[in-house]
Amino acid sequence: QKEVEQDPGPLSVPEGAIVSLNCTYSNSAFQYFMWYRQYSRKGPELLMYTYSSGNKEDGRFTAQVDKSSKYISLFIRDSQPSDSATYLCAMSAGGGGSNYKLTFGKGTLLTVNP
Amino acid sequence: DTAVSQTPKYLVTQMGNDKSIKCEQNLGHDTMYWYKQDSKKFLKIMFSYNNKELIINETVPNRFSPKSPDKAHLNLHINSLELGDSAVYFCASSQESRGRVSSGANVLTFGAGSRLTVL
Numbered sequence: 001q002k003e004v005e006q007d008p009g010p011l012s013v014p015e016g017a018i019v020s021l022n023c024t025y026s027n028s029a030f031q032y033f034m035w036y037r038q039y040s041r042k043g044p045e046l047l048m049y050t051y052s053s054g055n056k057e058d059g060r061f062t063a064q065v066d067k068s069s070k071y072i073s074l075f076i077r078d079s080q081p082s083d084s085a086t087y088l089c090a091m092s093a094g095g096g097g098s099n100y101k102l103t104f105g106k107g108t109l110l111t112v113n114p
Numbered sequence: 115d116t117a118v119s120q121t122p123k124y125l126v127t128q129m130g131n132d133k134s135i136k137c138e139q140n141l142g143h144d145t146m147y148w149y150k151q152d153s154k155k156f157l158k159i160m161f162s163y164n165n166k167e168l169i170i171n172e173t174v175p176n177r178f179s180p181k182s183p184d185k186a187h188l189n190l191h192i193n194s195l196e197l198g199d200s201a202v203y204f205c206a207s208s209q210e211s212r213g214r215v216s217s218g219a220n221v222l223t224f225g226a227g228s229r230l231t232v233l
Contacts, residue, residue: 008154032220043118043204043224044157086155092220101170102220104157 003027006089006105015114019076023089023105026070030091030103033065035074038086038107047074047087051094079112086110117141118225120205126231127195134191135228137205145169146188147206147222148180157204163188195232202227 006023013019021035031052036044050056053067062075072091076083089105120137127133139146147170148160162170163182177193192199206222 034221038155041227043206043226044222045224046221049221088155088157094220101159101162102222103159107155107157109155 003103004089004091004105007108008106010109010111012111012113013079015079015081015112017079017112019074019079019083019110019112021074021076021087021089021108021110023072023091024070025072025091025103027091027093027103028067028070029093032092032094033063033072034090034102035061035063036088036090036104038088040085044088079110081112081114084111116225118205118207118223120203120225120228122228123226124229124231126233128233129195129197131195132191132193133195133230134189135203135205135230136187136189137225138187139205139207139223140186141207141209141223143207143209143223144185145208146182146185147208148188148190149204149206149224151202151204151227153201161188161190192230195230197232200230200232202229204228 004025034049035047037047038044050063053065056063060077064073086107086109088107090102092102118139145164147162151157160174161180165185166182179191182188204227205225208222
């Protein structure tokens with residue numbers, strides 16, 4: 001079993017839809033959970049991150065973490081064509097020391113149609 | 115002013131050749147990385163350097179050799195290129211540093227990528 005599983009899609013939605021993107025993981029040491037957005041032919045950029053379980057909201061984006069189920073989600077409300085990109089979940093155990101490794105999911109390609 | 119810049123952006127070469135990709139960051143970060151992204155968009159860590167010291171070396175063929183002359187630069191040299199090396203290589207940096215209490219999340223800033231095509 002891969003450490004981080006993410007459905008690669010593709011996912012196609014109409015403008016204004018609510019989008020739900022998800023990842024599951026197997027490593028119970030993961031404590032930091034991130035979502036990166038990658039536009040075509042660009043590098044990934046951090047969208048948001050959460051620590052441990054709970055929700056975090058930033059504008060139209062909400063990140064949720066359920067550590068008991070080893071499941072994380074990213075919700076996009078009122079999706080826009082400019083949200084069309086690949087969304088990658090990423091996780092780390094954090095805590096400093098030598099644990100710098102960030103493990104990524106495969107990414108979900110999202111297209112928002114006008 | 116680009117935070118993490120890598121060159122070249124595109125590289126097309128023949129099998130068996132040797133090539134290098136250079137990376138520089140002006141964020142003052144202590145740690146730099148090389149990631150490989152294959153055609154299916156899977157991003158996999160290859161190497162990580164903290165203040166010029168190699169700290170992560172994943173299972174990568176020894177044809178790949180990273181070099182960090184200082185903490186702002188991390189280069190990747192690839193010998194005897196193979197077809198399977200075709201991918202996008204991303205450089206990244208983060209503030210994480212050994213010997214310092216971590217702020218928590220290891221947030222990476224990525225470069226724009228170097229697309230390598232081996233013919």
